[in-house]
Amino acid sequence: MSAIIQTRNFNLFYGTFHALKDVNIDIPKNMITSMIGPSGCGKSTLLRAYNRMNDLLEDVSVNGEVIVDGKNVNDPGMDLVELRKKVGMVFQRPNPFPLSVAENVLFSVKIHRSAAPKEYGDIIEKSLKAVDLWDGLKDKLNTSALNLSLEQQQRLCIARLLPVKPDILLMDEPCSALDPIATGHIEELMHHLKANYTIVIVTHNMQQAARVSDYTAYLYLGNLIEYDLTKKIFTVPKDRRTEDYLSGKFG
Amino acid sequence: MIKNPYFRERIAFTLLFIATAIVVLPVICILFFIVKEGWHAISWEFLSQMPRKGMREGGIFPAIVGTLYLVFGTLVFALPLGILSAIYLSEYAKDNFLTRMVKLAIINLAGVPSVVYGLFGLGIFVVFLKFGSSLLAGSMTLAIMVLPIIITTTREALDSVPQSFRQVSYSLGVSKWDTIRHVVLPHALPGILTGMILAVSRAAGETAPILFTVAAFYLPRLPKSIFDQAMALPYHLYVISTQVPNIKLEVRYGTALVLLMIVLSLNLIAIIVRAHFRKKRKW
Numbered sequence: 376m377s378a379i380i381q382t383r384n385f386n387l388f389y390g391t392f393h394a395l396k397d398v399n400i401d402i403p404k405n406m407i408t409s410m411i412g413p414s415g416c417g418k419s420t421l422l423r424a425y426n427r428m429n430d431l432l433e434d435v436s437v438n439g440e441v442i443v444d445g446k447n448v449n450d451p452g453m454d455l456v457e458l459r460k461k462v463g464m465v466f467q468r469p470n471p472f473p474l475s476v477a478e479n480v481l482f483s484v485k486i487h488r489s490a491a492p493k494e495y496g497d498i499i500e501k502s503l504k505a506v507d508l509w510d511g512l513k514d515k516l517n518t519s520a521l522n523l524s525l526e527q528q529q530r531l532c533i534a535r536l537l538p539v540k541p542d543i544l545l546m547d548e549p550c551s552a553l554d555p556i557a558t559g560h561i562e563e564l565m566h567h568l569k570a571n572y573t574i575v576i577v578t579h580n581m582q583q584a585a586r587v588s589d590y591t592a593y594l595y596l597g598n599l600i601e602y603d604l605t606k607k608i609f610t611v612p613k614d615r616r617t618e619d620y621l622s623g624k625f626g
Numbered sequence: 627m628i629k630n631p632y633f634r635e636r637i638a639f640t641l642l643f644i645a646t647a648i649v650v651l652p653v654i655c656i657l658f659f660i661v662k663e664g665w666h667a668i669s670w671e672f673l674s675q676m677p678r679k680g681m682r683e684g685g686i687f688p689a690i691v692g693t694l695y696l697v698f699g700t701l702v703f704a705l706p707l708g709i710l711s712a713i714y715l716s717e718y719a720k721d722n723f724l725t726r727m728v729k730l731a732i733i734n735l736a737g738v739p740s741v742v743y744g745l746f747g748l749g750i751f752v753v754f755l756k757f758g759s760s761l762l763a764g765s766m767t768l769a770i771m772v773l774p775i776i777i778t779t780t781r782e783a784l785d786s787v788p789q790s791f792r793q794v795s796y797s798l799g800v801s802k803w804d805t806i807r808h809v810v811l812p813h814a815l816p817g818i819l820t821g822m823i824l825a826v827s828r829a830a831g832e833t834a835p836i837l838f839t840v841a842a843f844y845l846p847r848l849p850k851s852i853f854d855q856a857m858a859l860p861y862h863l864y865v866i867s868t869q870v871p872n873i874k875l876e877v878r879y880g881t882a883l884v885l886l887m888i889v890l891s892l893n894l895i896a897i898i899v900r901a902h903f904r905k906k907r908k909w
């Protein structure tokens with residue numbers, strides 16, 4: 376497998392609190408990798424290390440390496456704008472801007488001036504089609520995104536990422552605000568997106584990890600306990616702690 | 627003791643209602659009184675003519691124009707300066723001792739009596755910078771007076787923009803400055819306009835800061851440049867109310883009414899603009 380993200384002896388501290396401890400993990404290209412573990416074990420923190428969103432928090436320090444597409448993202452010379460264009464993020468709560476559907480999709484295009492206005496229609500159509508929103512919304516492009524259902528909002532948030540042309544999509548519990556049916560739809564969407572994107576999804580829902588992902592990483596108290604093919608993790612886990620967690624003994 | 631919760635609810639409601647009524651009533655009375663006493667004086671001549679015969683006849687045109695110039699001049703200096711420094715303080719400044727002192731100082735500046743600003747303007751702009759008593763000196767003095775208002779309201783507006791909007795924007799590869807320009811400022815705009823409304827009212831209505839820095843006692847012509855003195859409504863009102871004998875009462879109330887109308891209509895414009903932006907972006 377070819378790894379698009381390599382994490383080498385990575386440590387992260389919030390002040391003096393050691394949140395990630397010597398994490399080593401290779402994320403394979405065009406696969407879905409899920410991170411599971413009890414709440415507070417560092418899943419979101421690790422995800423944010425990949426597009427350096429932890430920088431927005433105060434008093435965070437790191438050591439070790441996170442290599443995305445061959446570049447160490449913690450290098451002082453790293454261009455954060457370029458990194459975040461390459462590594463897109465979907466948040467836990469659907470968070471469209473309080474603008475129209477079209478404006479949400481075009482948000483980055485207009486700021487980055489990455490397309491001419493005459494291409495806007497195409498971009499909107501392509502992005503919304505990729506997340507299966509086009510048929511439902513093609514006549515409602517000018518309604519406020521806040522009028523959409525939560526599922527549609529989360530889809531729109533994914534569509535908003537696509538014009539930036541990311542290679543990697545980080546999803547931090549993207550379904551936790553959604554009902555089971557909507558969750559199923561988003562999982563289906565992830566399967567479609569896999570052809571063109573590498574997806575890393577954080578979830579506290581083990582079944583979801585089992586359903587959607589090719590690889591699964593189990594984190595516990597900032598340590599990467601086990602990382603393997605999802606099939607193996609869920610059938611023959613090597614570590615006792617993984618087994619305990621999966622069998623519901625704690626977490 | 628009274629046990630019935632419905633009865634206590636009624637008492638609470640009545641008390642709250644009375645308190646509100648006591649607050650609103652004087653405002654209505656003042657408005658009513660000024661309109662009643664002043665509207666006879668309002669005429670096209672009153673609004674469009676120069677004052678004559680030591681202000682006992684003619685109109686108040688130069689004072690109206692002077693006040694509009696001063697409000698405009700104040701905003702020219704105070705808006706950019708206030709908004710930019712609010713952006714710096716809210717979005718860029720590290721939260722350290724110095725920043726906290728600066729923020730505290732700005733809040734306290736809002737409580738400084740306006741006559742102190744007047745004396746400051748006299749010392750700095752009129753005398754030291756040799757602007758003389760002029761629209762420039764007056765506008766700058768008023769601008770300094772309203773800066774704390776603009777900075778405080780702008781900061782509140784910036785702080786009320788949800789953090790998640792900034793996060794999303796950064797996560798889409800948008801730089802900090804572009805995030806401020808395209809995400810934060812548009813959402814903060816209604817709040818910033820509120821600050822502007824307060825600033826306009828304050829700048830148009832104060833007498834003390836313009837007393838030594840721009841206001842002319844009697845100048846029956848329009849200012850020709852920013853280095854000219856000008857008449858202004860609040861000072862004119864003060865003059866005809868206390869300094870010039872035998873001025874008809876209705877002229878004084880008429881002048882007050884015009885001042886009131888100018889402030890209200892400037893506010894109305896800002897409120898309409900604000901409502902327009904609120905409608906466009908809602909969360």
Ligand SMILES: Nc1ncnc2c1ncn2[C@@H]1O[C@H](COP(=O)(O)OP(=O)(O)O)[C@@H](O)[C@H]1O
Nearest residue numbers: 389392394413414415416417418419420421432
């Ligand atoms: N901004 C922060 N400051 C300090 N500690 C934090 C911060 N964010 C998270 N933590 C701590 O780091 C640990 C991992 O958090 P997180 O990555 O959010 O866990 P998870 O996503 O697995 O629930 C937790 O113990 C949490 O309390």
Ligand SMILES: [Mg+2]
Nearest residue numbers: 418419420547
């Ligand atoms: Mg989390």
